[in-house]
Amino acid sequence: ETGVTQSPTHLIKTRGQQVTLRCSSQSGHNTVSWYQQALGQGPQFIFQYYREEENGRGNFPPRFSGLQFPNYSSELNVNALELDDSALYLCASSFRGQGQDTQYFGPGTRLTVL
Amino acid sequence: GIQVEQSPPDLILQEGANSTLRCNFSDSVNNLQWFHQNPWGQLINLFYIPSGTKQNGRLSATTVATERYSLLYISSSQTTDSGVYFCAVEPTGGFKTIFGAGTRLFVKA
Numbered sequence: 001e002t003g004v005t006q007s008p009t010h011l012i013k014t015r016g017q018q019v020t021l022r023c024s025s026q027s028g029h030n031t032v033s034w035y036q037q038a039l040g041q042g043p044q045f046i047f048q049y050y051r052e053e054e055n056g057r058g059n060f061p062p063r064f065s066g067l068q069f070p071n072y073s074s075e076l077n078v079n080a081l082e083l084d085d086s087a088l089y090l091c092a093s094s095f096r097g098q099g100q101d102t103q104y105f106g107p108g109t110r111l112t113v114l
Numbered sequence: 115g116i117q118v119e120q121s122p123p124d125l126i127l128q129e130g131a132n133s134t135l136r137c138n139f140s141d142s143v144n145n146l147q148w149f150h151q152n153p154w155g156q157l158i159n160l161f162y163i164p165s166g167t168k169q170n171g172r173l174s175a176t177t178v179a180t181e182r183y184s185l186l187y188i189s190s191s192q193t194t195d196s197g198v199y200f201c202a203v204e205p206t207g208g209f210k211t212i213f214g215a216g217t218r219l220f221v222k223a
Contacts, residue, residue, distance in 0.1 A: 107155065
C-alpha cells in the first residue's frame with residue numbers, strides 16, 4: 001500500500017505567477033483534500049474533491065482551484081500569486097464511505113512567493 | 115462556523131512524564147482526528163475518534179461528543195514525542211475539516 005505523495009517538495013515563485021502542485025492519493029482512496037499551513041498555525045482547509053467533483057470549500061478566493069483525476073490523483077492550482085500565499089501546502093486522502101473518513105497526509109509542498 | 119480550541123498552547127515536559135491535551139469544539143461533528151506534526155512538517159494520524167476511547171501504546175484518546183471535547187493522553191513521554199499536536203473536526207452536515215491551533219510539546223531528556 002503506497003502512501004500519499006506530493007510534488008514538488010519545495011518551490012519558489014514570484015508575485016503574480018501561477019503554480020501547480022500535485023498529489024497522489026493513497027491506494028484505494030476516493031477523496032482528496034487540500035490545506036494551506038502558514039508558519040506557526042494550524043492547517044486551513046482549501047477544498048475537497050470526491051469522485052472528481054469539488055464537494056466542500058473553505059474561505060479561499062477563486063484563484064485557488066483544483067482538479068481530481070480518474071485515478072484519484074489531484075492538482076492544486078493557484079493563480080496570481082501573492083506574498084501571503086507563501087506556506088506549506090498539504091494534501092490528504094481518505095476513503096469516504098463506511099463511516100470512517102480517516103485522512104492521511106502527504107509530506108507537503110513548501111511554496112515561497114517572492 | 116465551528117470553533118476548535120486546543121489547550122494548553124505550549125507544554126514542556128521532562129522525559130517520562132505524563133500529559134493530557136484537550137480539544138474543545140463548539141458544535142456537533144461527524145468525525146474527529148488527532149495528529150502529530152513532526153519537525154519536518156509531516157502530519158501523522160494518531161486517532162480517528164468521533165466518540166469513545168481508543169488506545170495505541172503510550173497514547174490514548176477519549177472523545178465525549180455530547181459535551182464537545184476530546185482528550186489526548188501521552189504517558190511516559192519520550193523526546194521523540196516532541197512536535198505539534200492537532201485536533202481536527204468535520205462539522206455535522208459539512209465536508210470541510212477544521213483544525214485547532216495546536217499544542218506545541220517539547221520533551222526534555
